[in-house]
Amino acid sequence: MNASSNGQGAEKAIIVVGLGKQYHIGVQEARHDTLLKSAGAWLASPVNNFRRLRRLSAVDEGEAADVIWALRDVSFTIDRGEVVGIIGRNGAGKSTLLKILSRITPPSAGRVILNGRVSSLLEVGTGFHPELTGRENVYLNGTILGMRKGEVDRKFDEIVAFAEVEKFIDTPVKRYSSGMRMRLAFAVSAHLQSDILLVDEVLAVGDAAFQEKCLNKMEGVTRVGRTVLLVSHNMQVIQRLCNRAILMQKGRLTAEGAPSAIVGRYLNDALAATTLEPVELGQQVRMNRLTVTQDDIPAGEYLDSGRPFEVHVHYDILEPVRNLLLGFNVVAGDGIALFRTYDMLTYGLGERAPGPYESVFQLPGGLLPAGQYFFEVVVGIHRLRWLSKGDIRLRLNLGGARETDVDFPGVVSPVGSWTVHHNGDAAGEHV
Amino acid sequence: MKSEQIVIEPVRGWQVIDWRELRDYRDLFRFLVDRDIKVLYKQTVLGFGWAILRPVLSMVIFTIIFGNLAQVDSDGVPYAIFSYVALVPWLYFSTALSASALSLVNNTEMLTKIYFPRLVFPMTPVFSKLVDFAISFVIVFVLMAWFRIMPTARMIFLPLLVALMMLTAAGMGLWFAAMSVKYRDVKHAMPFLTQILMYAAPVVWSGTLIAERFGEIGRILFGLYPMVGVIEGFRSALLDTGPMPWDMILIGTFSAAVMFVTGLFYFRRMEATFADVA
Structure with a gap:
């Protein structure tokens, strides 16, 4: 131009x-096991708060723990x-x-x-x-x-x-x-x-x-x-x-x-399903493979958006871990974030013992319109830290499901259910 | 369009005050003062009546409690007008100070989204609150007519006292505003602090008590609190309670100027961190 x-x-x-720009993110608060210790901490808190607030705007040359x-x-x-x-x-x-x-x-x-x-x-x-x-x-x-x-x-x-x-x-x-x-x-x-x-x-x-x-x-x-x-x-x-x-x-x-x-x-900074090398996320999780299936058959990048499909995450838990969050950000091809989902929705946040795991997310058919999507793997420990946030991306292409040339704009395309009444006539109902 | 160059670098330590930039933003300052004034009494029944009602109601309460019940000495003038003449500058000072101190925490949205000289924030209430001051001041003359009190020629010094009262509000406002971004304690301390400051100033009591109790030295030390000189000056000019307390006004002007200048520099020093910690 x-x-x-x-x-x-x-x-x-x-x-x-x-x-360059650095920020101080407040240091993590210490935990207290006894009431006495908590009370002591509460009494000392004005002093500690003052130190913490003062540090918020300090500039450090070093690589302190709370500097990003x-x-x-x-x-x-x-x-x-x-x-x-x-x-x-x-x-x-x-x-x-x-x-x-x-x-x-x-x-x-x-x-x-x-x-x-x-x-x-x-x-x-x-x-x-x-x-x-x-x-x-x-x-x-x-x-x-x-x-x-x-x-x-x-x-x-x-x-x-x-x-x-x-x-x-x-x-x-x-x-x-x-x-x-x-x-x-x-x-x-x-x-x-x-x-x-x-x-x-x-x-x-x-x-x-x-x-x-x-x-x-x-x-x-x-x-x-x-x-x-x-x-x-x-x-x-x-x-x-x-x-x-x-x-x-x-x-x-x-x-x-x-x-x-x-x-x-930027967009292709994503993976075709099979190319992921095993990668260790923190000390707790090793991500092995991502696979996709539709109708119980292994599928590649191209899927039919009209039928459900599954994304499988194969991973090892290396040491016992609680509060694990593992799931996806689902992002449309133009970068619009659609939703996030975690396997804790069914598995909960309890401790996961070491060993191999497979978490499978099934997306219902007909929910998303045809187009390119990215499944960004998000793994973290609830309220503690992220182990991986969108660095592992899976690219999927959904093919059109509706065999018509009528346009359906929008970011989702659920089938829903239509009932049509023709008033005044005997009766005529289509679903 | 004239060409200009902006260089952005890390800032550390003390900063100078960029007068040229402040001048470039003087229209914004005007509109912000304007906004403050227009918005203040929107959707109220009494509107600017509040500017009169607040000091008048305070006067009534003080007159009943301190004038009638506690029999506080009022320099030979009726207690009602004695307290009202003090309440007019006092209410200006306390509202301008609070608004100025909280101007940054109440505008964090603007602070983190857009750049303009941050000094505009704490300075706006110093000017916008003058409207209330002017309206409530009119009532002074109504009361003087009612009590048949003639003003003195010392009234010509009133603009000086008004300037001192603005300087004090600005100086303290700058300090508290700069602190408030990081230490939100300021927000919770402000109502309490203004109350302490009110009883420290001769609003409900007479300034002549200072010399009686603490002698000349006490009088000089009290003068460091500029509102003492301002309020006693108002009484002297309007109610002829005594000569203009020039010694106190002079000391007050000195300490207000120190507070204002140090406040400016402290504010500038903290300014760089506002958007990060707000």
């Missing part, structure tokens, strides 16, 4: 060098006029990166240079007050986002028209429908005049028609040569808007390049 701005020696809009690096050694540059998408799993550091770039939180290491006026859209409608009218909120929100009053004056009619709330502009926002509120909030943000725009998942507001309008607006923004850095889980949006993508994994930048290539790499 803006490939022309590359290679012209265009000035860099964003330069990020060796950026949300972002580590991230470097990249973005040319003026580029639209760059950042993708990665939850917790990969995408949002932390945007928070640093928008100056909400300072980095712990490294340096960022931003050439030009920056505005960030990390959430629409921040600072909206329900008691104020639409007009008052536009001014308040506009100035919160960094506009001067004069700028809001000039853009006001455009904003109101874009949000389609002309008639209600002097009504308190609390009387708005949530859709109207979101439209107005987005409209304010979309009309910011800045050179660099940082956007985090805010395009997913309103109904389909308004989303389309938002996307068009974003495309317009990118056409006038503004630099955009966009975080999204929606791979279609990334591919449509961006001319470059950055992949982040565990706080590090692991790949950058053309959006289609990076999106493909």
